[in-house]
Amino acid sequence: NAGVMQNPRHLVRRRGQEARLRCSPMKGHSHVYWYRQLPEEGLKFMVYLQKENIIDESGMPKERFSAEFPKEGPSILRIQQVVRGDSAAYFCASSPPDNQPQHFGDGTRLSIL
Amino acid sequence: QQQVKQSPQSLIVQKGGISIINCAYENTAFDYFPWYQQFPGKGPALLIAIRPDVSEKKEGRFTISFNKSAKQFSLHIMDSQPGDSATYFCAASSGTYKYIFGTGTRLKVLA
Numbered sequence: 001n002a003g004v005m006q007n008p009r010h011l012v013r014r015r016g017q018e019a020r021l022r023c024s025p026m027k028g029h030s031h032v033y034w035y036r037q038l039p040e041e042g043l044k045f046m047v048y049l050q051k052e053n054i055i056d057e058s059g060m061p062k063e064r065f066s067a068e069f070p071k072e073g074p075s076i077l078r079i080q081q082v083v084r085g086d087s088a089a090y091f092c093a094s095s096p097p098d099n100q101p102q103h104f105g106d107g108t109r110l111s112i113l
Numbered sequence: 114q115q116q117v118k119q120s121p122q123s124l125i126v127q128k129g130g131i132s133i134i135n136c137a138y139e140n141t142a143f144d145y146f147p148w149y150q151q152f153p154g155k156g157p158a159l160l161i162a163i164r165p166d167v168s169e170k171k172e173g174r175f176t177i178s179f180n181k182s183a184k185q186f187s188l189h190i191m192d193s194q195p196g197d198s199a200t201y202f203c204a205a206s207s208g209t210y211k212y213i214f215g216t217g218t219r220l221k222v223l224a
Contacts, residue, residue, distance in 0.1 A: 004156070033210060042119075042202055042214035043157070056211065091156055095210070101147055102212060104156035 002027050004094050004105035005074075012111045013082050021077040021108045025094030032075040033093045033102060034067060043091060049075060079110075087112045115140060117205050119215025126222050132190040134218045136203035139184065143205040147212070148177065148188050151200045160201075161188075193222045 005024040013019050025032050031050055035043040045059040049069035057067065064082075069075040079086055089109050093102035118137045126132045136146075144165055149157035163170045163177045163186065170177045176189040190197055203215040 006156075031210065033212075035212075035214075040217075042216045043212070044214070045211045048210050059211075100145055100206075101159050101162055102210075103159060104149070106154070106156040 004029075004092055004103055006092050006105035006108050008108060009106065010109050010111070012113060014113045015083055016081050019079040019082050019086070019110055021079075021090050021092075021110070022074040023077070023092030023094075023105060024074045025092075026103055029094035029096055029103075031095045031097065032069050033095070034075075034077050035091045035093065035104075037089045037091060037107070039088075046077075082110075082112050084112045086110060115213055117203060117213050117215045119203050119218060121218060122216070123219045124221070126193045126220065128193065128195060128222055128224055130193050130222075132193045132197065132220055132222070133187055134201050134203070134220070135185065135187045136205075136215050137183075137185045138205050138213075140205070140207060141184070142207040143213075145206045146177070146179065146186050147204050148175075149202045149204065151202065151217075157202060190220075193220075195222045195224045198222050 033048050034046040037043045047060050047067045048056040064080045066078045089107045091107045093104045095102045147162035148160045150160050151157045161172045161175050165181050174191045179186045198221050200217045200219050202217050204212040206212050
């Protein structure tokens with residue numbers, strides 16, 4: 001499967017724990033984007049990364065959320081000290097260097113107990 | 114000004130009919146307009162996309178109509194099939210990377 005791979009598909013955490021979401025882009029894609037989708041809503045942009053660089057994190061909450069895309073390995077979205085409001089589907093997308101189009105993974109559904 | 118307004122919220126169409134979903138935007142800097150299809154439990158899948166230098170683009174049963182002066186674009190699904198039942202999202206971007214998504218249209222095609 002040459003698509004965008006996200007894992008885990010489902011993640012359950014208790015309030016105060018940390019959540020780590022992983023994303024491997026499509027082969028040949030060097031740009032990664034993270035979006036959040038609340039139930040019955042559209043996707044909201046969170047962050048855009050290239051290898052070892054955060055290009056735009058204007059959609060990320062100022063606290064507890066961070067993202068990285070290391071030289072080797074998948075992109076990671078990290079949520080520290082999770083709260084109930086973090087429950088959502090988190091989607092990763094990737095694109096070739098000219099940014100278009102973005103192809104999405106099947107998401108990680110995060111549930112906070 | 115960064116919003117993309119999508120309508121209707123839900124749509125029921127008979128098999129073989131035409132499904133029409135509309136989107137409107139304010140930001141004239143938007144220059145790329147993709148449509149995505151999403152099934153439950155899956156990620157959005159790119160259906161078709163258009164740039165504002167053309168007024169229409171067709172791929173199989175899917176057509177985007179684009180009205181630059183009205184700042185509106187729409188998705189037409191011809192000969193709608195039960196397998197088309199899904200949520201459809203329009204989006205827009207301004208030559209950068211940040212997609213602004215509509216709120217989605219839940220389409221149900223009756224057999």
